[in-house]
Amino acid sequence: GQSLEQPSEVTAVEGAIVQINCTYQTSGFYGLSWYQQHDGGAPTFLSYNALDGLEETGRFSSFLSRSDSYGYLLLQELQMKDSASYFCAAPRGGSYIPTFGRGTSLIVHP
Amino acid sequence: GAGVSQTPSNKVTEKGKYVELRCDPISGHTALYWYRQSLGQGPEFLIYFQGTGAADDSGLPNDRFFAVRPEGSVSTLKIQRTERGDSAVYLCASSFTSGSGAVEQFFGPGTRLTVL
16 A cells, blocks of 8 residues: 655744655655645645755755655745645556645644 | 636535536646545545546546546546535646656646535
8 A cells, every 4th residue: 555644734933944744655656746735726736856855946845765755845934825735645656646645734823 | 828627616416416527637738637635635546547548547436436538638527326425626637648747747626526
């Protein structure tokens, strides 16, 4: 089987930095993707890591450690509009179809 | 350009009825995916098309669920004899190729299905 574990909820204040963790168990691991979904909206792609290390895209960065089966999404200079659910996803072994984690609800307070 | 569109945005039906949900993917995207999302959960895979053929339907929960993509573009998810447990948001996504879909998929806004 395949599973991805994330915290259910994270809270932070505007301007702060927050890290959302994702641990995975999968065979034939390809890489880890991250998606953002606002309430009632469509998931939108944020970032992807195929190799170990940090990928930076503006205020958002994503990290992967394949040896630890672990990754995280780092959000800097938090804004109110960052309040949303964040999902990590990885393709199941032998397939291109991603399995999604249950998602982390990020609540940003003023 | 236009993104993935889904119609209807909301569908309320009675238990036992038949429903069709439509997905219009991004033009040129060969791979199309259907997911179901319940409150507080991540998208759950249902079926994947590469072109016109269903390449993987292992996520369909039972034979009441069926999907088609006859011309390799628009897809329709069909649910027969709906049950209250089918209530969820049904998401459609597309990607340029199946391989690129392992990295990044483009999602539609979803159809919220409510079975009374």
